[in-house]
């Protein structure tokens with residue numbers, strides 16, 4: 831079993847996206863963008879997904895996988911599901927949380 835955790839400043843993600851219009855489409859899947867954009871304030875949701883990619887990357891160890899291949903699916907049940915290159919990764923478990931300033935993601939590889 832391996833663990834990974836990441837903490838992200840929400841304002842940093844917002845600033846990156848404002849500075850570079852291609853940032854969001856480079857980093858996030860279209861489903862992630864649609865999920866976040868539907869929220870009143872999308873930035874905590876983008877930030878926590880960014881944290882999720884880094885946490886999963888850490889839990890995978892030295893796997894040579896680009897951050898963009900990791901995405902977060904959000905089924906109606908609520909619990910986020912990791913996808914690797916679009917496929918559900920059942921051995922990866924994720925827990926996400928966001929506050930006013932920070933977003934945190936915790937990943938476990940079973």
Ligand SMILES: CC(C)(COP(=O)(O)OP(=O)(O)OC[C@H]1O[C@@H](n2cnc3c(N)ncnc32)[C@H](O)[C@@H]1OP(=O)(O)O)[C@@H](O)C(=O)NCCC(=O)NCCS
Pocket residue numbers: 874875878904907908909910925926927928929
């Ligand atoms: C699901 C719940 C725990 C989320 O907690 P929160 O403090 O509102 O929000 P957080 O910032 O900590 O977490 C949000 C993330 O949790 C994740 N999440 C949502 N529902 C979830 C669930 N059922 N299981 C696991 N993770 C869930 C999501 O990834 C969400 O982020 P996203 O919308 O960007 O994808 C909360 O809404 C809830 O339903 N609580 C029920 C328990 C309760 O009533 N407690 C009261 C005190 S006793």
